[in-house]
Amino acid sequence: MTGDITRLSAADLAGALAGGEISSAEATQAHLDRIASVDGDLNAFLYVNADEALATARDVDERRAAGEELHPLAGVPIAVKDVVVTKGMPTTAGSKILEGWIPPYDATLVERLRAARLPILGKTNMDEFAMGSSTEHSAYGNTKNPWDLDRIPGGSGGGSAAAVAAFEAPLAIGTDTGGSIRQPGAVTGTVGVKPTYGGVSRYGLIAMASSLDQAGPVTRTVLDAALLHELIGGHDPRDSTSIAEPLPRLVEAARQGATGDLAGLRVGVVKELSGEGYQEGVSARFAESLEILRGLGAEVVEVSCPHFTYALDAYYLIMPSEASSNLAKFDGMRFGLRVEPADGPVTAERVMAATRGAGFGDEVKRRIILGTYALSAGYYDAYYGSAQKVRTLIQRDFAAAFEQVDILVSPTAPTTAFKFGEKLDDPLAMYLNDVATIPANLAGVPGMSVPNGLSDDGLPVGFQILAPAKADDRLYRVGAALEAALETTWGGPLLDRAPELGLTTTEMTL
Template structure:
């Protein structure tokens, strides 16, 4: 039996579409078939946009048949979208009851760029409500299950996008990363997750969680696929005041160069504070093995110290809730989304309506962070808490600047553990927050970071390996990431995902 077409890489699918070996409509239909078969088990999607995806695919196929212009490498290849990114005409909820039924009248910049590249949108994927969580257990609608073990979480907040790509429901997806929400699910599901440099991809149309930390980025199964996607969605956008006024970096060229597996002259820095104690033995073992592969390809490995990273988690969980408190104040029941009126025996005031709306519309984790952020920003505590956290953020930025004087790229495990079981950490918010200990620093510093699969731990679950590059030098991490991916594929006798059991693909031939 030949492999189903959905198991090809996005780059391979793009080549086949351009060569007219397959149509975009056939790719869309194949993935919609997988979604129909897999969703009862995986539950990665909140909304499947089958009609819209088929219409977009048919439009591209008609254009392709005219053969008038050179089209992007991923033209005709379908993609899934995290439901934190607005899509014109398709319900966007941020997995919250407070936005249930809201259909945006406009597209996010990244969606405009995907449509310009002729990439059909398969639908909207599940997440922790307003991207606040590390397990996708805080969605207002349903849990998403990890395709590697349906009793375990896929990570979060972007567990839906990662699970959809891991389960072959989509070849690519977009996520948002505020403290690791693309990379940590990537580690737990065996996918590639990228957080670009802050400002490298427009945030216009991304529902704001914490504006100084949020970043849209690619989810894929290979490093090259992420590079291709990031070059499509990246670049300056005048509608985003934080957008960098530069074109995308040469990430595709860097990934292709890395596939040659020659890393001579590259200095790799092992972050002392992000390994060892607190990391699951199987996670540390796969990380150490991967570092040896980098050395075998000619990289020079040195240890670097970022002494203020021990304060990163604390600083993040003051800065992020403070920005959440400000950003979520707009959900008041007045303009759009949910509106809950007070009972008849309660005064019918605007203040009471807002209170009842927010009580009904926000989940427990969102409320927890709003309260924490409001406290941190309150009179008498602003300087002691928020001001101090911002000073720590500056020290972390300086740590990275110093580390990049010693190494070209920094590395660490992506997550301290493999995927944990549902309910295992929901009763202890601090235990949940610790899952982001290795990913948060890159968001605080605004530097690009990427997680790639590093093999399977002793429990048979995927492990993530993280690369961190200097700000506005995203291509620097793509070369060693592609090289390590190729070396690991040889060491594991094929890509990591070949070990994934996919009963929903049974009988689906190429």
């Protein structure tokens, strides 16, 4: 086969593997070579799993040669965010407190990847315990945006998004607590999907906020996301929040959407998720995408969700409260880092204080302190309890909106990728990056970010699609339709316009 293997979509690569045009060993080696070539500059991977990935690839090739029926994605390499536990591979959650920890078991979604025989290329960088919007809070250094190495790749899953955008992997797994799949997708020009809460098992995810966390696909095309979502999704009896129902037909929805027929679809533009505070180029690309949806037969109307205005405030009480509880297990007693006090008695309390002081970064400490305060006696009802009431109002806003329309849409993020350090010392400014994505997590509904062009600064922009709970197939129908129409406009995939690593956005031609 001619051309660069690493530039193939997962679906095209799967077709080439099934047709005997290329072997999985060749495809996996090509991606490992790409990682070796560019990741020294990018820092998307914390661990590269070369030997095991190649062994899996060779096994796929042998089974395929023997005529065994395999999963459609068998032999297609994948990267996994380092918050997902992997047996035999280090899992750090981007934190020094777990440096060198090798889990004794696999997360359910990793079991499903292994069962389908996808070579796992390695573990991707992230904000520590998924706390951040820029991957600047990783204990292991910043991941850089392939579009401009001076800019952030989003967060917390910047490593997965950057790896896919830089053609180091055709597929990746991310997790989304307040936008950590969708927002990196927007700023790197990749497709990111947050499934319905409970649609993909959380067993084996290192929890930050258990009622908000959700794993999902990071890809370069909507069809690739559908293929991966169908593989990792579905009921898991080990996860008490897992939905005991089959997934909708996501791949079928994506293929249907790619035909470009959205006749009869009702699209709601969320009034509260646009306007002031959104970069001009972001708003312009959003308006153009709405016109494309109209041209495909959709009816576009404005919808008001008044309590979305309070989503950010509610989230930054609920999430730190749950994080404060979930991170209590990292105490220097059972696993991970253990630091003993430099002087004085070695008591459990002092070891815990020394370990957590040395092992956690500033952002994690900030959120633990905030969450512990919000849960403390005398403040629980005023803060955490009130935030949960607002969460209920946001859920009701979604319910009311979906009585009027089939999907809701907005820009994914208010701006394009900002430069490193630009917001690092202003936590509130950093938190505002997730203003459009957080409502979906509070309500448990599914969301997708699809690349919808470049802003005036030459950087990618994302279009967010939200659907009712358990109606993830609507995301794929609309996302694929928009993607196909935009590729006709661009003359090909958006990532084909990304500069090679090391170039700046000023050298990009539109």
